[in-house]
Amino acid sequence: QGMPKDQIADRVTEMLALVRLDGLARRKPHQLSGGQRQRVALARAIAPRPKMLLLDEPLAALDKKLREETQFELMALQQQLGMTFLIVTHDQEEAMVTADRIAVMRSGEIVQIGRPADVYEAPNSRYVADFIGDVNIFEGKAEFADGTTVRMSSPEAPGGFDIVEDDLLDVGSTAWLAVRPEKIEVHLDEPPPGPNRMAGKIEDIGYLGDWTTYLVELESGRTIRAARANAKRFVDRPVDWDDKVWLTFARDAGVVLTQ
Incomplete structure (x- = not known):
């Protein structure tokens, strides 16, 4: 790209150090691992000092552990270079980890844009809530809304749902409550009657090391x-298969959606 020859060697050395491949300059591509070849592609893209770097699923070819490591390397690299990264990915976790802002797209249109925490904790629709992370969505009818609290009736919860919410819903209108799995507590002993309380049976258990996921069949069959x-x-x-359990969540654990 017209760079003086006496500067090329220094720039190559600088780029290899930046992506932690210094010492491998004389290797051929087939002598590198998949992760190393990915870093070479990144170094080539950064070398001309662009103002914006477009990355189309940059970590898709990497195994899980290397992908997780490279996510944080990308973040550190972006901060070090002061360059805008525009990343396209179908991996929601990758987007949450690497992005300052996430744009969720549907049929070619942006449906929500915001910080990862905002998009996750305050989705603006059922589509976004379901697209980013795991979520339970309950359909119900608005019984009361005063600008601070929404009370909903639902066949899933005999005591209904009480949610901290500033939206003023029309009484009798249909709304949906989105609650993330980690916001739901599992009890072996029956808690006192009240809102935000459901009974069910443990259908399956997924042990992930740092987390355990429970599939609970409610009395409604869902x-x-x-x-x-x-x-x-x-x-x-410990909670075991086929145990009868009760599920509860706090009034500020869910978000009410109208679309």
């Missing part, structure tokens, strides 16, 4: 997800 962080190595009363 199956929902609850998740718990494994903060302790041993639990006095």
Whole structure:
């Protein structure tokens, strides 16, 4: 690209150090691992000092552990270079980790844009709530809304749902409540009657090391997800398959959606 020859060697050395490949300059592409070839492609793109770098699923070819490591390397690289990265990905977790802002697209149109925490915790529609992470969505009718609280009736919860929400819904209108699995608590002992309370049976358990996911079949026959962080190595009363359980969540745990 017209760079003076006496500067090329220094620039190559600088780029290889930036992507942690210094010492491998004389290797042929077939002598590099998939992750290393990915870094070479990144170094080639950065070398001309563009103002914006377009990355189309840059980590798709990497195995899970290397992908997780490279996500943080990308973030550090972006901050170091002060360059805008525009990343296209179908991996929601990758987007959450690497992005300052996420744009969720549907049929070629942006349906929500915001910080990862905002998009995750305050989705503006059922589509976004379902697209980013796991979620349970309950349909119900608005019984009360005063600008601070929404009360909804639902066949899934005999006591209904009470949610901290500033939207003023029309009484009798249909709305949906989105609750993330990690916001739902699983109880082996029956809690006091009240809102935000459901009974069911453990249908399946997924142990992920840091988290355990429970599939719970409600009395209505519907199956929902609850998740718990494994903060302790041993639990006095572990939840097991076919156990009868009760699920509860806090009034500020869910978000009310109207579309």
